[in-house]
Amino acid sequence: MATMKATGGASPSRKITVLSHVKYEHLVAGISGGVASTLILHPLDLIKIRFAVNDGQTPAPQYQGLRNAMTTIFRQEGARGLYRGVTPNIWGSGSAWGFYFLFYNTIKTWIQGGNTKKPLGPTLHMVAAAQAGILTLIMTNPIWVVKTRLCLQYSEADKTRLPESKRYVGMADALNKIYCNEGIRGLYKGFVPGIFGVSHGAIQFMTYEEMKNTYNQYRMVPIDTKLGSMEYLTFAACSKLLAAALTYPYQVVRARLQDHHHDYKGSWDCVCRTWRYEGLQGFYKGLVPYLLHVTPNICLVFLIYEKFTESS
Template identity: 25%
Template sequence: MAKTQKGDKALHSLFAGATAGAIEAFITYPTEFVKTRSQFGGKKEGPIAIIRETVKTKGFGGLYSGCTALVVGNSVKAGVRFLTYDYFKRKLSDSEGKLSAPRSLLAGLGAGMTEAVIAVTPSETIKTKLIDDAKRPNPQYRGLIHGTVQIVKQEGIAGIYRGLFPVMMRQGANSAVRFTTYATLKQVVQGTARPGQPLPSAITFGIGGIAGLVTVYTTMPLDVVKTRMQSLSARAQYRNSFHCAYRIFTEEGLLKFWAGTTPRLTRLVLSGGIVFTVYENIMKVIGNSGEETS
């Protein structure tokens, strides 16, 4: 019976996380598009200029170039993230089921590393190449499936795993910071303002948003290196992630590591609010207490 309940909880966590990830990715995708475009080398473009130029030349749909890759990848990523975080959380909790902040950080790190290998690197590599290709006068990729086939044909499976190391570093840091910030703030709010009571969606959204904000500023350099390593010109420009970071620092300056902060901040603040709120509400609907991320 206990084994069945654990299996049910795992499936519930996977389903709720995957659904939350897909919804969040679609809603916030234009900010991801702008963030990715602003991190490529060459001419410096501000968020408004990128939006204006894209809509003018490609129409509003241009802001969704590469969207399918991210929605599918984000769905799998979020499902894996919550599933593995819950697994590591159970393993690292004390005898009373409580998780200290350092152990929450470790659980989040493990979840982030796992999702990077299984879902994030392939989906983000494809998404980044599709966005990079879309700004060319004559794009070579006709969509997700055609683009993926062409990338694999030209570069092999390694082509969709470009930038694995910086993605693992970014996702590990992302999940570690986000889950720890969220869990800590949630415990503080429940312990002071609403002891023993479930939090309303508005408060969950707010806590998730703050977790997203903290995550952005602490992990932005890793995100910039990840984007450069997944661009179409990466093989010709960079030997590895460290060489990429060195060239960015010496040729473009320290501040370039925070390029795309505004659109990524917009996305992750919304993302944190949307994902945790949708996740917890789905868990409540399908019979769980909604405490899986506490």
């Protein structure tokens, strides 16, 4: 009986040790940064998606650059048009950043054995970021499908050309119709390129962490020493630019698979058709508005996150 009690008492202890690495302030900080940046920068995200899915084969509005896209959408669809899909984007960005920071910091702290001053090196930083990215993608992919489709409802006239099952009046309606007409598979369209996109977050976080660590080592202070706002902003921007340059094509493929105006057989079919009709530049459509969107976006997210966790 005593043995059973002793054995039974050890299990909760181990569980508490694992759970002790979970700090929910990372979740709240990530949500705060994601929501704030999305509210400010959503129009650029919408334009990036519209450029990315425009393959020249499917009827879609044609824009002559970023400024023309902004003015055309405002003239034809009003200010509301620039914020199509903002609701799922807020839900998606908030939950994605929240879960990502929560998972990433939990995994990283677990690898460090609870010692935040222990450096991990590039490989382990990438492993932690990749694992966090996959877990986050599983939880948020349906929201990104809805966001993409709402962003691609160009106007009321465009809606009339689509069957009723593909006309959406909001986030809840889109989730319901996609599930009812396409099943779980419809909610997870773009998941495969999204898995490849995990490398984007892994490269970004690895670069960001290594830059912070190297800088603190140069200053001869512990690697978990807090930095100033400009240092956070600089490291966040550099890490995002590097990750975007290396991995952007997956975003084009993912957006096209999620677009209800296209009908691809799968990821490979999308890649082949993009290459056949548009060449290499087809995989980089929307890159300029993407960089203009994500660079200040990531700076805001990381700055809010670092300052939030610093004060908590």
